[in-house]
Amino acid sequence: xxxxxxxxxxxxxxxxxxxxxxxxxxxxxxxxxxxxxxxxxxxxxxxxxxxxxxxxxxxxxxxxxxxxxxxxxxxxxxxxxxxxxxxxxxxxxxxxxxxxxxxxxxxxxxxxxxxxxxxxxxxxxxxxxxxxxxxxxxxxxxxxxxxxxxxxxxxxxxxxxxxxxxxxxxxxxxxxxxxxxxxxxxxxxxxxxxxxxxxxxxxxxxxxxxxxxxxxxxxxxxxxxxxxxxxxxxxxxxxxxxxxxxxxxxxxxxxxxxxxxxxxxxxxxxxxxxxxxxxxxxxxxxxxxxxxxxxxxxxxxxxxxxxxxxxxxxxxxxxxxxxxxxxxxxxxxxxxxxxxxxxxxxxxxxxxxxxxxxxxxxxxxxxxxxxxxxxxxxxxxxxxxxxxxxxxxxxxxxxxxxxxxxxxxxxxxxxxxxxxxxxxxxxxxxxxxxxxxxxxxxxxx
Numbered sequence: 001x002x003x004x005x006x007x008x009x010x011x012x013x014x015x016x017x018x019x020x021x022x023x024x025x026x027x028x029x030x031x032x033x034x035x036x037x038x039x040x041x042x043x044x045x046x047x048x049x050x051x052x053x054x055x056x057x058x059x060x061x062x063x064x065x066x067x068x069x070x071x072x073x074x075x076x077x078x079x080x081x082x083x084x085x086x087x088x089x090x091x092x093x094x095x096x097x098x099x100x101x102x103x104x105x106x107x108x109x110x111x112x113x114x115x116x117x118x119x120x121x122x123x124x125x126x127x128x129x130x131x132x133x134x135x136x137x138x139x140x141x142x143x144x145x146x147x148x149x150x151x152x153x154x155x156x157x158x159x160x161x162x163x164x165x166x167x168x169x170x171x172x173x174x175x176x177x178x179x180x181x182x183x184x185x186x187x188x189x190x191x192x193x194x195x196x197x198x199x200x201x202x203x204x205x206x207x208x209x210x211x212x213x214x215x216x217x218x219x220x221x222x223x224x225x226x227x228x229x230x231x232x233x234x235x236x237x238x239x240x241x242x243x244x245x246x247x248x249x250x251x252x253x254x255x256x257x258x259x260x261x262x263x264x265x266x267x268x269x270x271x272x273x274x275x276x277x278x279x280x281x282x283x284x285x286x287x288x289x290x291x292x293x294x295x296x297x298x299x300x301x302x303x304x305x306x307x308x309x310x311x312x313x314x315x316x317x318x319x320x321x322x323x324x325x326x327x328x329x330x331x332x333x334x335x336x337x338x339x340x341x342x343x344x345x346x347x348x349x350x351x352x353x354x355x356x357x358x359x360x361x362x363x364x365x366x367x368x369x370x371x372x373x374x375x376x377x378x379x380x381x382x383x384x385x386x387x388x389x390x391x392x393x394x395x396x397x398x399x400x401x402x403x404x405x406x407x408x409x410x411x412x413x414x415x416x417x418x419x420x421x422x423x424x425x426x427x428x429x430x431x432x433x434x435x436x437x438x439x440x441x442x443x444x445x
Contacts, residue, residue: 023248030237033247033262034229036286037211042345044118047199049340050150054108057333063100067093085404099130106131108335112150115199121163121354125156152341162187163354171368173356180385180394182358185367202321202338206279206292206307207264214245244268252280259283259290273297277305288316302330317343361388379405383416392425399431410439 025033071089078086103109110129117123132147148154159175170187205211215234216227236242244267252259260283266275277294281287292307305325309318317340325334358364363381365374382405385398399417406413417439420432 023250025249030234032286036205037208046116047343048114052108052110052337054335063097067096118349123161125159127157180362182362182364
């Protein structure tokens with residue numbers, strides 16, 4: 001827990017090594033630092049970017065535990081599942097574990113995102129890339145999964161929208177485009193997906209929040225986290241008298257005419273250094289951070305966290321970012337790269353982007369409805385899929401789902417299955433016949 005606190009403090013704050021009085025910031029430098037820290041967040045964002053994340057802490061045991069808990073929530077307790085659904089659950093767990101392990105061995109998980117937010121309306125579209133691999137080797141579920149490369153033409157597979165509800169509060173819409181599934185659920189708090197996603201941190205100066213706390217005055221007791229610039233504290237920074245905080249600014253040793261090295265320290269009430277880091281910035285714009293490094297005080301041999309940025313555009317936004325987290329021995333725990341393809345700030349975004357408009361053939365589940373009504377709506381959606389020109393795989397999944405939903409109404413299930421006995425697809429006819437035999441078998445028990 002102590003290590004986690006140090007990492008978080010280091011990312012938002014920082015220091016490297018600060019001499020008592022030398023290289024204290026000049027007043028103009030301190031003002032530039034404040035301007036960067038209080039840079040207003042954009043009203044709207046529309047950004048498309050690619051990420052590659054290699055997590056060296058993921059083990060087969062941890063992945064299996066994660067997916068077992070995940071599918072427990074999706075499928076429900078094992079004792080309530082039919083043999084077919086229990087088998088599907090185990091196959092889903094196995095395939096996901098093997099897929100993640102293959103991803104990590106081949107460089108990490110690759111994802112393409114498009115993030116859009118306007119005011120308090122948020123949307124994230126994503127598609128995951130993957131290496132080609134065979135999962136379930138030697139078992140009945142063995143299958144080859146072709147790789148997926150990500151580029152400008154790769155369609156998104158999932159969409160998540162958080163927006164004010166028509167009445168009050170907030171609502172979340174989720175699309176699973178490959179499965180043609182859409183979900184609606186009520187939210188008890190304001191949207192969080194964009195606030196918590198990586199792109200928000202990348203667009204912010206690494207230590208902005210700590211600078212606001214140390215160089216600002218809380219606006220009022222009810223406005224948590226909102227600080228106004230305090231000119232007295234800006235001047236104190238130049239004399240090294242800000243309580244529990246110190247800054248040193250010197251020219252960068254490699255490019256002294258165009259870049260500054262800014263070093264930060266946080267101190268405890270007993271004047272013990274608890275966090276330190278440094279960043280390399282453009283002299284004329286401290287928001288333009290080329291490099292950031294946080295270290296553990298007293299253990300300078302290895303950094304805790306680094307961020308390297310390059311390919312800045314006219315807005316001062318880097319289009320290539322690499323972030324690395326290390327353990328106490330200097331081993332890489334997490335390696336992340338981000339490549340921004342396109343970004344627009346403070347542009348109008350069409351309101352339709354944040355509305356719920358699933359195609360007619362999507363199965364929609366509204367979790368705001370009582371369970372009985374949700375079940376009826378789900379059954380109707382599945383029946384529509386079975387009548388449509390959907391793929392064999394999608395129809396097969398729909399039939400298994402229908403059997404589960406109608407397990408207490410075999411008469412209705414038999415009626416629907418009978419109507420599909422002459423389906424044009426042999427695989428569907430065989431599955432229908434097998435399900436009808438199961439119904440007859442249970443009648444005789």
